[in-house]
Amino acid sequence: MARDVRIDETVKYLEKEGFDAMLAACNGQNLFLDSNVVFVFSGVRPIAESAVIIERSGRSTLVITPGWDAERAAEISRTDDTLGCDDLADGIERALKKIKLNPAKVVTVGLVTLFAETAKKIEKVLGGKRPANDGFASQIARVRNADELAAGKKGTWIAERGYERLREIARPGMREFELTADLYCYMKGMGAEDNFLLLSASQHNLAVRASGHRKLDVGDIILSEITPCYKGQFVQICRTTVIGEPSPLLREKYKVLQDAMHRGQEKAVPGTKVKDVANAINDVFRAAGYGKYCQPPYMRVRGHGLGITSDRPGDITDDSEVVLEEGMVFVMHPNQYLPETGYLMCGEPVVITPQGAQSFSERDAELDFIPV
Amino acid sequence: MKTVHPSIVLGAYTWEQDSLPRDEFQIRCKDLYDAMDQNGWKAMFIYGDADEHTALAYYTNFVPRVRWTIAMIPREGEPRLLVSMSSRDMPAMKLMTWITDVISGWQWEAGFDPWIAGLKGDAPIGIGTIGMERMQPRLFKSMEKSLGDRFHLSEAQGFDDSKRPLRPRELSLLRESCEVVKTASKAMVKAWRSGVNAEAAVLEGERVARSLAAQDVRTLVSLDGGKTLVPYRGEFKPTGDDIVVHFAVKVQGFWSELFVSASKGPNRYPKVEAALDALKTAVKPGAVGEDLFSKGIQALGTRAIHPVLTNSFGRRIGLSLDEGCPLRADDASPMVAGNVYSLHTGTRDDKGGGIASAMVAITANGAEVLCDSRDALKD
Numbered sequence: 001m002a003r004d005v006r007i008d009e010t011v012k013y014l015e016k017e018g019f020d021a022m023l024a025a026c027n028g029q030n031l032f033l034d035s036n037v038v039f040v041f042s043g044v045r046p047i048a049e050s051a052v053i054i055e056r057s058g059r060s061t062l063v064i065t066p067g068w069d070a071e072r073a074a075e076i077s078r079t080d081d082t083l084g085c086d087d088l089a090d091g092i093e094r095a096l097k098k099i100k101l102n103p104a105k106v107v108t109v110g111l112v113t114l115f116a117e118t119a120k121k122i123e124k125v126l127g128g129k130r131p132a133n134d135g136f137a138s139q140i141a142r143v144r145n146a147d148e149l150a151a152g153k154k155g156t157w158i159a160e161r162g163y164e165r166l167r168e169i170a171r172p173g174m175r176e177f178e179l180t181a182d183l184y185c186y187m188k189g190m191g192a193e194d195n196f197l198l199l200s201a202s203q204h205n206l207a208v209r210a211s212g213h214r215k216l217d218v219g220d221i222i223l224s225e226i227t228p229c230y231k232g233q234f235v236q237i238c239r240t241t242v243i244g245e246p247s248p249l250l251r252e253k254y255k256v257l258q259d260a261m262h263r264g265q266e267k268a269v270p271g272t273k274v275k276d277v278a279n280a281i282n283d284v285f286r287a288a289g290y291g292k293y294c295q296p297p298y299m300r301v302r303g304h305g306l307g308i309t310s311d312r313p314g315d316i317t318d319d320s321e322v323v324l325e326e327g328m329v330f331v332m333h334p335n336q337y338l339p340e341t342g343y344l345m346c347g348e349p350v351v352i353t354p355q356g357a358q359s360f361s362e363r364d365a366e367l368d369f370i371p372v
Numbered sequence: 373m374k375t376v377h378p379s380i381v382l383g384a385y386t387w388e389q390d391s392l393p394r395d396e397f398q399i400r401c402k403d404l405y406d407a408m409d410q411n412g413w414k415a416m417f418i419y420g421d422a423d424e425h426t427a428l429a430y431y432t433n434f435v436p437r438v439r440w441t442i443a444m445i446p447r448e449g450e451p452r453l454l455v456s457m458s459s460r461d462m463p464a465m466k467l468m469t470w471i472t473d474v475i476s477g478w479q480w481e482a483g484f485d486p487w488i489a490g491l492k493g494d495a496p497i498g499i500g501t502i503g504m505e506r507m508q509p510r511l512f513k514s515m516e517k518s519l520g521d522r523f524h525l526s527e528a529q530g531f532d533d534s535k536r537p538l539r540p541r542e543l544s545l546l547r548e549s550c551e552v553v554k555t556a557s558k559a560m561v562k563a564w565r566s567g568v569n570a571e572a573a574v575l576e577g578e579r580v581a582r583s584l585a586a587q588d589v590r591t592l593v594s595l596d597g598g599k600t601l602v603p604y605r606g607e608f609k610p611t612g613d614d615i616v617v618h619f620a621v622k623v624q625g626f627w628s629e630l631f632v633s634a635s636k637g638p639n640r641y642p643k644v645e646a647a648l649d650a651l652k653t654a655v656k657p658g659a660v661g662e663d664l665f666s667k668g669i670q671a672l673g674t675r676a677i678h679p680v681l682t683n684s685f686g687r688r689i690g691l692s693l694d695e696g697c698p699l700r701a702d703d704a705s706p707m708v709a710g711n712v713y714s715l716h717t718g719t720r721d722d723k724g725g726g727i728a729s730a731m732v733a734i735t736a737n738g739a740e741v742l743c744d745s746r747d748a749l750k751d
Binding site: 067211234 | 467510600680
């Protein structure tokens with residue numbers, strides 16, 4: 001079980017550093033680019049501020065708010081105990097007393113993400129500021145385990161079905177938000193508990209954004225960043241879809257993105273630095289004459305980690321020194337603004353293997369179109 | 373009621389100037405200017421995040437889709453929004469607000485420092501703040517470093533728990549929100565009656581709400597006949613003859629909500645509806661939470677209030693799902709005309725539970741019911 005491995009690693013860390021326990025907390029806001037430390041240690045996505053206490057013995061306690069959510073949390077949680085409360089600091093105090101722990105020998109994770117008032121109250125419970133290791137959960141969860149890989153693949157399957165649905169129902173006259181409403185609920189019906197779904201359309205996009213009231217029209221290029229979360233595993237596919245037949249120029253330029261994607265996938269083997277992958281992608285754009293567009297606001301990053309479990313390897317940028325490891329999962333997306341076409345999207349969730357970054361998708365991004 | 377927070381608020385949040393013209397914000401911002409004048413502040417900072425942004429949305433119309441946003445409103449000069457998103461995303465963010473200077477907050481010093489340097493006066497220059505208690509410590513440290521000794525922050529009083537009555541335009545928008553929650557929850561009950569399971573029925577209600585331009589939808593559903601409510605699980609299992617759901621929608625910035633309980637058999641919790649009727653009859657200007665709590669408890673008889681309601685028979689609602697003033701045994705704050713409350717009541721036992729609710733606008737002489745659980749049950 002992944003939980004045991006990560007708890008074991010935590011116990012080893014506590015022993016090595018001479019701590020009696022770790023207190024890992026989150027504020028209940030889910031970000032698909034960040035690790036949710038409570039989820040990592042308990043398997044529960046909390047509603048609000050919550051924490052997990054891991055003792056050096058390996059015993060763990062989930063402290064969750066609001067109190068009425070304790071029954072659900074206890075049912076799901078992998079921790080040994082679950083304590084419901086309406087004030088996180090009070091709950092932590094109760095939990096520490098129950099397990100007779102010396103607050104002076106606690107290391108914290110994620111207190112900096114809490115609301116300032118809560119963080120102060122918890123520091124008071126702990127008798128002052130305690131050592132922090134805020135990247136700990138993200139680091140030990142940086143490589144996906146078998147269950148997480150399977151969930152990521154199922155999430156990708158859901159994303160691809162969502163995209164098929166887009167191609168099936170998008171039509172001129174439909175508003176962006178209507179399309180998004182349908183896709184979001186369609187994928188939720190397949191088990192996607194969350195979805196960082198950006199979808200927008202224009203004749204010349206500057207970037208992808210959340211849907212607005214704009215009506216789709218012939219000649220629009222629909223950009224979609226379809227990002228379902230299945231059992232805590234976010235994945236993302238990036239797609240470009242034209243309403244009507246794409247022009248030869250658009251086809252030609254889209255191929256630059258596909259070539260960049262392939263170059264990045266080839267480069268991304270275990271032991272490679274992230275910056276070398278980003279540069280491999282950028283080299284394709286440079287060779288095509290778009291070197292000056294390889295920076296914001298014409299693009300953001302060449303991919304990024306997918307949060308809740310672990311956001312590693314972080315952003316795929318040309319200055320990242322992070323070294324890729326086998327089993328790391330992230331989205332690789334050479335999404336790019338080009339002056340002739342506007343912003344275009346092409347991206348897949350990938351896992352690092354000795355053969356390169358392997359896509360989870362059954363069908364990688366193509367320049368698709370909706371006949372009119 | 374809260375549920376698991378989504379990774380992004382994905383509804384259509386474009387600034388609708390037909391509904392909320394620029395002058396509405398001029399009127400609203402007078403509160404800020406008055407506070408600045410009274411306290412000698414040169415500016416005010418309003419902090420909001422994706423989960424709680426009542427004040428930020430009220431004064432700027434801006435809603436953070438992810439992470440945080442700070443509105444920096446000067447007494448003289450141009451306001452700025454610092455948004456925790458990349459510079460690539462700023463053109464889209466500008467569509468949500470009347471403020472034209474909207475920039476990424478990811479390069480903190482580039483976005484924050486030059487703006488505060490433009491505030492003139494003798495040190496320490498006073499700045500009022502709203503919502504800073506939710507700011508994460510590491511962001512607050514960056515701000516403190518930028519402010520140094522030249523500026524002094526003071527928490528503005530009377531903004532977070534203001535008794536400010538809703539303005540006519542706001543009440544109109546809130547009515548629209550109530551229409552959406554009624555339509556969506558009716559669709560949910562209809563789907564459930566047609567034979568789908570509870571989660572599928574709630575999802576149908578959500579689809580209807582989102583297709584009606586709801587900016588956000590939050591739901592909780594019972595999978596055990598009403599004993600507990602849980603966030604979406606995606607299991608879509610059969611759930612018996614009863615459905616209990618909390619359904620909340622946000623439309624043009626305003627939340628509305630309903631608890632809906634329906635049964636294929638006889639209503640096992642008639643006292644829940646009786647308690648709701650008692651509350652609706654009792655609400656009026658001057659009514660206080662402790663009295664309403666007593667009436668609710670009395671109407672429930674021997675039954676205990678449902679734990680999901682956290683010992684409260686309601687609270688204010690509007691730009692936030694929870695605007696405070698809980699109707700609890702220890703609440704003595706009087707209701708004010710122009711405020712809107714969500715009233716809820718419910719109970720549970722070892723077989724299940726039932727919860728009902730209504731939203732009411734307090735009027736000069738009583739209250740107007742804006743929506744009611746029963747609306748969802750009508751054919």
